[in-house]
Every structure is written in C-alpha cells, then in structure tokens.
Amino acid sequence: MSLDLILFLVLALAAIATALGMLFSRNAVYSALFLVLNFTTVAIFYLLLGAPFIAMSQITVYAGAIMVLFLFVIMLLGADALPRTEVLPWQKPLAIFLAVLLAAEGTFLLLTKARPTGNIVQPEVVVNSMDNLREMGMILFNQYLLPFEVTSILLLVAMVGAIVLTHKEKGGQK
C-alpha cells in the first residue's frame, strides 16, 4: 500500500466523518464547523489531485467567506438549536433507506457505465508551481473569457439582490 493511498483513505474517512457530524449535530453552529472541516479536507484532496489553485480558492471562498456568512446568520438569528418538530415520523428512516439506495446505484452506474480508468498519480513538483497557475490563467482569460465576465455580472447581481432583500424600507412598510 503506497503512501498516497494511505493518505487518501485517512482523508476520505475524515471527509465522511465530518459530513456525518454535520448531518447529525443538534446544534447548527457545530454543523457549520464540521462543514468547515469537510471543506478543508476536500481542499487537501484538490492538492493531491494537482489542483493547487482550486484548493486555495476552496479554502478562501468556501471555508472562509461562505462559512463565515453561515455562522454569522446562525448567530444573528439565534437559530442554533431548533425545537424538534416531527411531523412525519416515518420520513427519516425512509429517507436514509432511499439515500443508501441512491449511493449504491450511483456508485454502480458510475463504475460500470462511465468506466473511469487510470490512476491519479502524485502530482510532480512541476504541477505545484507557478506553471500550473500560469497555464490556468492562460486558459481562463483566452478560452473562457466570456464565462468569466458573465460570472462577474452574476456576482454583482447576487450582491444587489442580497442588499435589496434585506434592506428595510424607510416608511416601515416592509
């Protein structure tokens, strides 16, 4: 068993355990912190896959900006622990059963029909250097320039939308 396979298995266990922790924490703050841990684990996976730029954006955007926003809203609303209201008692076991079914089906189809082959080799030193970033920048600003600009408009629209949604009218009508 090679070293990066061991690393992969340990990280995979950590990722699944933190995802489960997020699902089953009663307190929403703990869920958010588990999710931060999960995002960080996935960022390390990106490093293993030879995508250092994506790994860093994952940490800054997801684990940094997005989760801080989540924690801010959780604490703002004081909604960290909701009282349990079980309207449909049979829903939980059914949902878990269907989810296990979905995982089995998805894995089976991906492995038999999509048939991904090959190995992910440990990224060489070249991959984790400026060359990777330079290459990505070249593709991003040549081949994908239009989507890049559209994304900037999208972010602007989202910002305006969030402000409009939470903005209070002067007359107190809202």
Next chain:
Amino acid sequence: MVPINYYIILSAILFTLGVTGVLIRRNALIIFMSIELMLNASNLAIVAFSSAIKSFSGQIFVFFVIAVAAAEVAVGLALIVEIFKSKRSIDVDQMSSLKG
C-alpha cells in the same frame, strides 16, 4: 497511485450524505449547508476526472462553480433572514403557506 474510482466513490458518498441532509433535517440553514456539501462532492468528481485526463478545463469549471455557489449563498441567506423575520422560525415544516 490512487485509482480514480476511489475518488468517484468518495464523491458519490459525500453527495448522498448531502441528499440525506436535505431529506432528514428540518432546519433551513442545515438544508442549505447540505446543498453546499453536494456542490462540493460534484466539484471533487470534476477535479478527479480533469486530473485523470490531464486537462485544465475541469478545474476552470470548478472555479466557476465555486463563484456561482458564493452568489447562491449570498442570496439564499438573505432569503432565510427574510423568512425568519416574518415567521420567527426557520423550520421548513412551518413554511407551508404560499402567501407571507
């Protein structure tokens, strides 16, 4: 040497955990976090495939997905705050009326 299959299986498991979170939790914020988990799982699969075929396009795509997720979270959390203001709760079981 990690076979790409392992990454795909891990991604499927994480995605399913996200689906389970949407189905079994009643807190709107946790449901939202589960959606983030699903996006993340699919990102992992895309990067694994792009790394296997040694192409950068997959990584660019994941970059766009991250940007769109950031926009989605900003608007979604604003909506949740608004719902909390009018209903005093973010339990999705209580959001049963069409008219606020």
